Amino acid sequence: MPPEASLKPDASFTTASLPPASLKEPSPAPPARQARIQQDPAWIRWGLTVIVLAVVGVLIVIPVVHVFAQALAAGVGVYWNNLFNDPDTLHSILLTLTVVPVALVANLLFGVAAAWAIARFSFPGRTLLTTLVDLPFSVSPVVAGLIFVLIFGRQGYLGPFLRSDGYSIMPYLFSFLGVALLLVAYQLFRPINRAERRGVWNYSWPVRLAGAAAVFALLVLVQQYFEIWPRNESLRIIFATPGLIIATAFVTFPFVARELIPVMEATGADEELAAVSLGANGWKMFWRITVPNIKWGLAYGIILCNARAMGEFGAVYVVSGHIAGQTDTMPLRIEKLFQEYNLPGSFAVASVLTLLALVTLVLKAGLERHGIKKVDGTAPGELGARERHGH
Amino acid sequence: MGIEVRGMKKAFGSFTALNDVSFTVNDGELVALLGPSGCGKTTLLRIIAGLETGDAGAVLFDGADASQRSARDRRVGFVFQHYALFRHMSVFENVAFGLRVRPRADRLPDAEIDRKVHELLELVQLDYLGSRYPSQLSGGQRQRVALARALAVEPRVLLLDEPFGALDAKVRQELRRWLRRLHGEIHLTSVFVTHDQEEALELASRVVVMNKGVIEQQGTPDQVVEHPATPFVLHFLGNVNIFHGRVQEGKALLGPLAVEFPDHQDREPRTAAGYARPHELDVSRTGQHGGGLWASVQDIRTSGAIAKLELSEGEGSLIQVDLGREQFERLRPVVGERLYITPRRLRVFMSDAETAASPIR
Numbered sequence A: 001m002p003p004e005a006s007l008k009p010d011a012s013f014t015t016a017s018l019p020p021a022s023l024k025e026p027s028p029a030p031p032a033r034q035a036r037i038q039q040d041p042a043w044i045r046w047g048l049t050v051i052v053l054a055v056v057g058v059l060i061v062i063p064v065v066h067v068f069a070q071a072l073a074a075g076v077g078v079y080w081n082n083l084f085n086d087p088d089t090l091h092s093i094l095l096t097l098t099v100v101p102v103a104l105v106a107n108l109l110f111g112v113a114a115a116w117a118i119a120r121f122s123f124p125g126r127t128l129l130t131t132l133v134d135l136p137f138s139v140s141p142v143v144a145g146l147i148f149v150l151i152f153g154r155q156g157y158l159g160p161f162l163r164s165d166g167y168s169i170m171p172y173l174f175s176f177l178g179v180a181l182l183l184v185a186y187q188l189f190r191p192i193n194r195a196e197r198r199g200v201w202n203y204s205w206p207v208r209l210a211g212a213a214a215v216f217a218l219l220v221l222v223q224q225y226f227e228i229w230p231r232n233e234s235l236r237i238i239f240a241t242p243g244l245i246i247a248t249a250f251v252t253f254p255f256v257a258r259e260l261i262p263v264m265e266a267t268g269a270d271e272e273l274a275a276v277s278l279g280a281n282g283w284k285m286f287w288r289i290t291v292p293n294i295k296w297g298l299a300y301g302i303i304l305c306n307a308r309a310m311g312e313f314g315a316v317y318v319v320s321g322h323i324a325g326q327t328d329t330m331p332l333r334i335e336k337l338f339q340e341y342n343l344p345g346s347f348a349v350a351s352v353l354t355l356l357a358l359v360t361l362v363l364k365a366g367l368e369r370h371g372i373k374k375v376d377g378t379a380p381g382e383l384g385a386r387e388r389h390g391h
Numbered sequence B: 001m002g003i004e005v006r007g008m009k010k011a012f013g014s015f016t017a018l019n020d021v022s023f024t025v026n027d028g029e030l031v032a033l034l035g036p037s038g039c040g041k042t043t044l045l046r047i048i049a050g051l052e053t054g055d056a057g058a059v060l061f062d063g064a065d066a067s068q069r070s071a072r073d074r075r076v077g078f079v080f081q082h083y084a085l086f087r088h089m090s091v092f093e094n095v096a097f098g099l100r101v102r103p104r105a106d107r108l109p110d111a112e113i114d115r116k117v118h119e120l121l122e123l124v125q126l127d128y129l130g131s132r133y134p135s136q137l138s139g140g141q142r143q144r145v146a147l148a149r150a151l152a153v154e155p156r157v158l159l160l161d162e163p164f165g166a167l168d169a170k171v172r173q174e175l176r177r178w179l180r181r182l183h184g185e186i187h188l189t190s191v192f193v194t195h196d197q198e199e200a201l202e203l204a205s206r207v208v209v210m211n212k213g214v215i216e217q218q219g220t221p222d223q224v225v226e227h228p229a230t231p232f233v234l235h236f237l238g239n240v241n242i243f244h245g246r247v248q249e250g251k252a253l254l255g256p257l258a259v260e261f262p263d264h265q266d267r268e269p270r271t272a273a274g275y276a277r278p279h280e281l282d283v284s285r286t287g288q289h290g291g292g293l294w295a296s297v298q299d300i301r302t303s304g305a306i307a308k309l310e311l312s313e314g315e316g317s318l319i320q321v322d323l324g325r326e327q328f329e330r331l332r333p334v335v336g337e338r339l340y341i342t343p344r345r346l347r348v349f350m351s352d353a354e355t356a357a358s359p360i361r
Helices: A002-017 A032-039 A042-071 A076-084 A087-120 A126-133 A141-152 A159-189 A205-225 A241-251 A254-267 A270-277 A282-311 A314-320 A330-339 A343-388 B041-049 B091-100 B110-123 B139-152 B169-186 B197-203 B221-226 B231-236 B325-331
Strands: B003-012 B015-025 B030-034 B056-061 B076-079 B157-161 B190-194 B206-211 B214-219 B241-248 B251-254 B257-260 B270-276 B281-284 B293-303 B306-312 B318-324 B338-343 B347-350
Touching (some): A076 A087, A087 A241, A087 A282, A087 A330, A126 A254, A159 A205, A159 A282, A241 A282, A270 A282, A270 B076, B041 B157, B041 B190, B091 B139, B197 B221, B206 B231, B214 B221, B214 B231, B306 B325, B318 B325
Parallel strands (some): B030 B206, B157 B190
Antiparallel strands (some): B003 B015, B003 B056
């Protein structure tokens, strides 16, 4: 029978080419991961585990323990003295605790704005912005510091201006910020329905702009009248706290935005649009819908940003100028004490920094667990439905 | 409230989502926007709601231009395709949201909001679930919460984007019936988007069929089913057999079929096609009526009330015929036998200029 004869080689060929494992497929197979563990020989499993544990031990656990051991080697009294009776060290701790929160707030505002723009709008240059957000990750911190020295330093582009009468720009800068905030608030608090807009809320754009200009002029005049800003003094940015803040903010720039963009993209704009169609204004939509949806990502981003900001060395090193008691942050102080062969002092400050890092780590782990629970609670329904019926 | 859309245009980059769309919805009507995915129906719905802005054209509510009004000023109830419930709020708070975000001046007292939300949850038969979170609800329940939330702000129009798209067949049936009853009770002007023709025909008082950003036809379900204006509508509203051919001197010659076609009296022939639904074809063993064609039976499927026959004309094109149970019992066709097919009704469309005629024999 020709048909069967021609069929047979075919059939045997297919059977032969199949790996034996796939023939057993129909039998209830254990989950893939479990199967893999069982298949790997013991020496691979143990070998890998030992290598990883050894590396973690040598690179992470021993140094951390060593920091505390060295700091406390001469006793708790000396440790305390090293930390709190050295005015320069104390100042460095306080300076770090000043610089970091300011940089954090700046990055929080920027991060939310950037994530919103990237996740919610499509505009020319959106991809470019996404890439630029990451730039501080790829640029060496030292280069970043040098850039700011070039811009704000004595010989820098803005140097002569800042030197001659640097503070003269401050009234304008602050008035501009104040007016911008006012305009944003006006837009946010305006009643939803036209019928309810009475008095101030009915002003047209030209009137509003004229009002803004008037407020601007008033603010400038008030600041000048009371001489809030010193005259004939140069405004110091480099080798001063503003420079430290700018450098720290630059280096930790991407953390919040990078955490938020995926969260906001996954949540989608539908809930926000639903809120708007139900009559919420921008302000209420943001606080009642957007913020609750992104709060875990936001908290996570802030924690990472905080950890990086506290430990920042390179960029800060360049712009600080190492003036003890003035521009030394904790990492710079550690390095300086180390160079002065003051090992106990150096390790004491290092232990504080490490402790802060450990606190951050615990917070992060806690958040992650909470976040996972949170996601587990909502995801199967919401995200599942979206996946199944996605466009 | 009546809605009027005038000359609406919308493009996303080089893709034209809407091309000069105009239609009206009368007060209290339930209208379906029906079309395949990507035909612009959802874009149109979002433009009506103010969630999207058109490139040209206007949306009028009761004759007043609403194009410049923002979504929150339009008082439109919008039910999203995936419901977009606020996942961090309970069902109760979801429904109450629209009442709570009103400006202080005309916000209801809390007790009043409470009462109203309970009333709405009762309306959608979910009062017992008020404290649950959206993730703990089934698809059908979520859909009803979304509806209650949209109704809470006492909208003048209700817009639903694929309201039953994400539900399984049985729940869909129930919700459909329920929504029709609800519309009968509250008489709120409603527009819903769907790609499911059955849903549109069953639910809507009027159907707007869209394709590639333009409206192909609008009318009552009967009108679009019985008198489709274009081949697309004919295709979209069910299976159809196509007979290719040409029209010339008032006659349509479609292979072996020939029918009167008074719309084209020229001597110049033009290509055309005749369309007949499977249930509009008769089959018999004798060719006594004439005007039909012979075809051999390829496949017979008998399930439910109708028997589906697949016949081949010889040139490879398959012809589908639906027979009623009784007719099938009388004829008892077998695979391989040759039967004579006569169309009871044939709609002829010329292919370049889409003029229609439906001679009935």
